[in-house]
Amino acid sequence: MIDSLGTYARGKELSEQVNPGMEDALRARYDALVPGLAETVVDVAYGKFYARGGVDEKTRLLATIAALTAMGSQTRPQLKVNIGSARAVGASREEICEIIFQMTLYGGFPAMINAMNAAIEVFDAEEADA
Structure with missing residues (x-):
């Protein structure tokens, strides 16, 4: 599971705040081709980058x-x-x-x-x- 450090959970919360439904839309469009792409975007882009402090x-x-x-x-x-x-x-x-x-x-x-x-x-x- 990607969420070993809680980044997926933080990313999910933030992505739903600023772009509701994004993960579901990504999953529907891309997961048949690249399984897990939507979760990776939420975890990495939102959980590890957008949710950083500073x-x-x-x-x-x-x-x-x-x-x-x-x-x-x-x-x-x-x-x-x-x-x-x-x-x-x-x-x-x-x-x-x-x-x-x-x-x-x-x-x-x-x-x-x-x-x-x-x-x-x-x-x-x-x-x-x-």
Whole structure:
């Protein structure tokens, strides 16, 4: 079992807080091809990285948004998930957009525009759900 140090349990709690249903969605999509992938994402990404101390969840998610933005358009699905997660822990639209805009210096204008469009899609979905 992966949870020998409690990282899976911490990861599960955090992932359900910021991205409810993510593990089930990953399991449904990928476990037939790679059994245990969903549990590994929860354990490693959320339990061992996102649940670490040192910085708060909002800061960690804004850093993730910055990195995904600079990496370019191939990260669009992950960027949208992390923008939604950042909103769930209190990041404002303005904070997210400023972080994305700042990445123009590192990823270029196309990467920034693609990320900004992803953010707009997340914000529009929030409004539609309201």
